[in-house]
Amino acid sequence: MTDFNIATMAQKAKQASRVAAQLNSSEKNALLNDIATAIENNSDAIIKENSKDIAAGREKGLSQAMLDRLVLTDKGIKDMSSAIREIVALTDPVGDIDKLSLRPNGIQVGKMRIPLGVIAMIYEARPNVTAEAAALCIKSGNAVILRGGSEAIHSNLAIAHCLHQVLTTHNVDEHIVSVIPDTSRSVIEQLLQQSDTIDLVIPRGGEGLIRYVSENSRIPVIQHYKGVCHLYIDKYADLDKAINILVNGKTQKPSACNAFETVLVHSDISERFLPLAAKALNDAAQVKVHACQNSVGFFPNAELATEEDYQAEYLAQEIAVKVVSSFDTAISHINQFTSDHTEVIISQDISRSQKFIRQINSSVVMVNASSRFSDGNQLGLGSEIGISTSKLHAYGPMGLEALTTEKFVVFGDGQVRL
Amino acid sequence: MTDFNIATMAQKAKQASRVAAQLNSSEKNALLNDIATAIENNSDAIIKENSKDIAAGREKGLSQAMLDRLVLTDKGIKDMSSAIREIVALTDPVGDIDKLSLRPNGIQVGKMRIPLGVIAMIYEARPNVTAEAAALCIKSGNAVILRGGSEAIHSNLAIAHCLHQVLTTHNVDEHIVSVIPDTSRSVIEQLLQQSDTIDLVIPRGGEGLIRYVSENSRIPVIQHYKGVCHLYIDKYADLDKAINILVNGKTQKPSACNAFETVLVHSDISERFLPLAAKALNDAAQVKVHACQNSVGFFPNAELATEEDYQAEYLAQEIAVKVVSSFDTAISHINQFTSDHTEVIISQDISRSQKFIRQINSSVVMVNASSRFSDGNQLGLGSEIGISTSKLHAYGPMGLEALTTEKFVVFGDGQVRL
Structure with a gap:
């Protein structure tokens, strides 16, 4: 991949994040429904690409447990689509204004929920994370950069292909979802330096991966080491x-x-x-x-x-x-x-x-x-994008709301400070 | 300061943060009122120590603007006490339970506001930050580690002395507030490595300081570079x-x-x-x-x-x-x-x-x-501990609530997952 440049990808994602932030719920749900359908319709192609990953995994001597997590069957594809349709059913938090209060001088002050911007997901094995994380980020108005494990690269790219098809059909900037095609470790290192364009990194995987990401990131990281x-x-x-x-x-x-x-x-x-x-x-x-x-x-x-x-x-x-x-x-x-x-x-x-x-x-x-x-679904958040065991930004299972933040909005009528 | 060890200080702060988190609002307000009084009563001693900083500043050739920010007068001391009494009047967010909902299986799920734990403040010049930041952290149930500029070290230690006096009188762990006595730059470097014990770093000062802290910290940092x-x-x-x-x-x-x-x-x-x-x-x-x-x-x-x-x-x-x-x-x-x-x-x-x-x-x-x-007080937050221009955790002026997070609380009656 001689042409591949992570900084360029992140810049495009940042531009696309402005588009994502302005989509209304109906537009986002239409995208997600079509993505669910596209994944079902491309089931054969995805399974074919997945079999390349399985073959390569066998050759590399991956454990049976790893292979089990990697394999995509017809049922696996259906589960992926259902998971996306469940995200369609969730309430979109973006644009909600909370706590609108009147200050003594007559200005109204409230907080409006907005997307974070660009989320980077770094994960291992399960290719369904590619679809579900992308769907959660789209629903919450964010752009997302996905870096799955090398063992699932063919599956991930096949799923990304469906996502891009739908985005293009809808005339929406396809850089809302980017899958990093480079499977080298050094690309993660570069990714973690893009603090001007990426707002949050969510690593999902073993303690080693999370520790590596936390220690090397210039970008805020959601940490979840273990559950004792x-x-x-x-x-x-x-x-x-x-x-x-x-x-x-x-x-x-x-x-x-x-x-x-x-x-x-x-x-x-x-x-x-x-x-x-x-x-x-x-x-x-x-x-x-x-x-x-x-x-x-x-x-x-x-x-x-x-x-x-x-x-x-x-x-x-x-x-x-x-x-x-x-x-x-x-x-x-x-x-x-x-x-x-x-x-x-x-x-x-x-x-x-x-x-x-x-x-x-x-x-x-x-x-x-x-x-x-103790799980996003059971606690009523719907699908979860991860769990945070550090207190900053989000703490515990993270749903759509954890992929957003709040800005202050002020409605005045010409007031100045005395 | 041969004995000084930043890791030990941070560990003691972490232990003290458990004490701080359990104080109720009346206890915290009693502390703050007594701190305000102690600062007034020790006005002469604080001004005497401050004059050492001013003399040293003149010798070092600090600008008049810097000296103006550094100097503490009787009025400055009174303003500091008033600022602390204003924090007494603010509503304590700790312990509030929000959004308590009943899940289909009968478990009640809500979110309870809790302190972050240990906050580190790194700041320049103005010694009043020492008192105000400590007061905001105490009110929100956190422990705080303060690292002011070397130019204000005598003033900061004199103010800290009042704080410790009051904590001791109330039989509360005095490590709730720690002032770093070492004014070397290397101590900041060590401080920024204590990610096991410190939950958040808030730098206040020029862009250079904030960039240095952001680039060298293992701990999450609230960033505020500039306001264009x-x-x-x-x-x-x-x-x-x-x-x-x-x-x-x-x-x-x-x-x-x-x-x-x-x-x-x-x-x-x-x-x-x-x-x-x-x-x-x-x-x-x-x-x-x-x-x-x-x-x-x-x-x-x-x-x-x-x-x-x-x-x-x-x-x-x-x-x-x-x-x-x-x-x-x-x-x-x-x-x-x-x-x-x-x-x-x-x-x-x-x-x-x-x-x-x-x-x-x-x-x-x-x-x-x-x-x-665009200021915490004007927007209705009361005193502000800083302003965040990055979207994670807090965005915009930060008041007491930004020094807290939410945990999930679940009230069941024997439910198990099916």
Whole structure:
């Protein structure tokens, strides 16, 4: 790709972002509906390009798990289209004016929601991110630059082809969506320098990728390293709820970042709770347990937990257990080991529940509910573009609103400052 | 300062930030009232330390303007206390829960406002920033690390002494406020690496400082390079309003970042507007004019404007003038030269006013009002901690709310994900 220049691509994206920002919701929805249809209509071509990625992946010796994430079937294509049509159904936040107030001198001051401008997505494997991220950015009035992994390059370009076809048919600047054709690592380095044209970088992938992007970017980055989610079983817990939520949060999808990794149990209730937990975790998924000295006896085959266990994101049917002598000890443990993702208290006591909500400042804090609800869709945002575990700009699952910001708007009638 | 270690200071600030986050509004207001009183009571001591800075500044050959900003008088001390008491009167945003909605499965989902954690302020000259920034951070439940300029070090430490006295008397962790005693540049470099403990950096000062901080920080930075504010006189402008706003926005305080630097005039109205503008600008402050070929004839002594003039932040009684042939040309000019600070349209036409508001995405966009209102206090935020001209996290003048973020809170009754 001798002609390829990332700075030029970013400049074109910036120009296109002005066009994207001015599209109204009907125009954006028309684009998205046609993109969903184009992806379905080009199903064969996309699958053919995808098979090249699969073949190359096999040759490179990618793991079966990686290949599974990479492969696109007819059903995969249909899911992609459905995901885009779900974005059509979401409310467009752009242009909303909030908090319009009258100042003493008669000027009206409000805040209007506007797109961020140009978003760069850097991601691995799954080619469906190409379609869904583009759709979310279009719906929120942004331009987007997509840099998928080299292992999915043929699939990504085939999907991008559908997107560009539709943009061109609608006479809309096709640079609203750009897919970087260069799969070298150095292109990421260059991309991360374009702070004059790109407004936000969202990396999605392993901790290594996110750390690399954060450390090398001149552009603001949404960070999401890992999810070490805690479940605290208070002395006033309803044990049925506690067991159901423990089993659901740990075993339903252990590879998800919103799965529990550690359960803390108040010592006053541990002798009643732990035998039930041992049985339930074993029955549900033969969960491997790393337990503290005060709890290890309750779990057949448990290992004694180390400091590393309380830092671990197992992403597997595996959990760390610790008995805590008080509510405050539980809070301290969570504050020490939190990844700022999701923490849950099980308690029937309203004071302690409120205290937990106030004292834990992770991005999602729950009372008597499964951590598996910590997800844009479940929390009511619709599709999510990522999860932020750093507090700037967005915190927690990010939907359309997180792809926008607010400017001040002032309506006067000739007022000047005295 | 052989013992001084920035990483240790930042860790202590992070621990203290947990204390700050849990203080309720009454506790925080009691602290702030006592701080205001302590500063007044220690007026003599602060002024004595300030005189050391003034003496050192004179010796170093600081400009009179710099010395003026540095000097603290009895009145300056009173103003500082008043500013802190005004912050007491502001509404505390921490703990507010917004948008609490019921999901189909019965879980309640809302967003709770929480402090960011640890804020680092890097600033120059004015010692009153030490007191005001600390007060804003305390009120919003954050810990703060202050790094003022070396020229104000004695004043800053004397003010910090009052703050620490009050924190200690109230039995509150004094590390909520830290003043860096080391005035070397290398300490800023180290400070900007503490991304595990510091959540946000706010630089306040010249473009050089802000650029240095942005380029060297691992921590998110609020950027505010300059204010090249545009005034667009539409063909449907009310000329009285246009002239009043031009004169106010340009001449009232030209050293402010919200002063006008360029006025764009629709060609249909230029022959009526320009002679009035020439007279008004000259009468008000003998404003120096850099005008385009189509307008230069209207201004006695005007120079022909160059490309640089349209990029300039004069910060003086000086302005660039350009006649534009259409509304769209005005929009293009602004989009090309904007610093994303403040832009104003003067028009009686509602469609064109609305279009301006929609098409210009600067942080503050106004219709028929002076750019001088682009200020936290004038816009109703109370005191401002800074202005952001980048879209992430905050955009425009930043008050207490910009020092907070929102976490998700979920109230369930045993729900699990199906």
